Amino acid sequence: MPTKVKQVTSNTTSRPSLTIKDVPISERPRERILQHGATHCTNQDLIALILRSGTKTDSVLHLSQRILQQFEGLQYLQHATLEELTSINGIGETKAIQLLATCELGKRIATFRVQDRVVIRSPQDGANYVMQEMKALHQEHFVCAYLNTKNQVIHKQTVFIGSLNASIVHPREVYREALRRSSASLICFHNHPSGDPTPSREDIEVTRRLVECGKLLGVEVLDHIIIGDERYVSLKEKGYC
Structure with missing residues (x-):
């Protein structure tokens, strides 16, 4: 015209x-x-x-x-x-x-139209969301998926790369993005390059620390999923979340 x-x-x-x-x-x-x-x-x-x-x-x-x-x-x-x-x-x-x-x-x-967002309602959904991306990594990656009240992923971010340690994966780094995005909850993922997703003592310590901080901030940690070679372990199912 x-x-x-x-x-x-x-x-x-x-x-x-x-x-x-x-x-x-x-x-x-x-x-x-x-x-x-x-x-x-x-x-x-x-x-x-x-x-x-x-x-x-x-x-x-x-x-x-x-x-x-x-x-x-x-x-x-x-x-x-x-x-x-x-x-x-x-x-x-x-x-x-x-x-x-x-x-x-x-x-x-x-x-602009927001693309259909991934919905995570179970550990299997979470594992499927990151499996192909994380199973072949040769170094440990700690990744967080930030969710809204409908359990839709609104953002995903790699928070840390390296061997998992409670003193290195600081809650500040995890929750800064959660607060910035007004997330209702989050799911943590990290991979074991060995292919064995069995949680270590450090994995459990990190999970417990993040859960406690999440309670104070009002952002629930729905799960911490460890990714192996086409296998995963949900720390929620193990009772740690």
Whole structure:
């Protein structure tokens, strides 16, 4: 659909342009977004923040207003071309590219769909989730899967690589990501390169320590699954979680 554009020219000879310093501090785009958040900004404010500066004759707010007038709001601005934007007095190639990039990012966000998330409801589900990836590793990897309240995996991260030790796998590293992701629970995995998933004393100590810390933070450790060669051991089933 062709962009509907109406020409708006800047009449700088009949009246002086308002500068950003003439605007009350509480009404300036930058201060408004700092104090109240982006949702309290007008379309003109947001465009001004993208452009960052005006011209010698136009403040950034006035320039933003003219852009909205020329494209009749956001409806046609989203379809604007580089040529149409640079035809506006005060919009050079750099500012036009900034606007085009922002519009494209908005389109991508609007059409983004979260892929179906993996659901882990049992030790078998957990083992299946990581088996092919972890069974062939030649060094021990400690991996955490962070879950939401529906037991869907929202993030997976390798927390540590090396021989498992209670003093090395620190709860801080495990729970930092859990809190950042607002996880309801987590599942720990680590592999035994020997192929034998039998838990060691260190495996059990690490599990107990993480479970206790999880209780304090309100993030449940659902399981600690040790991965071997097409075999696994669930420490939940062994009574350690």
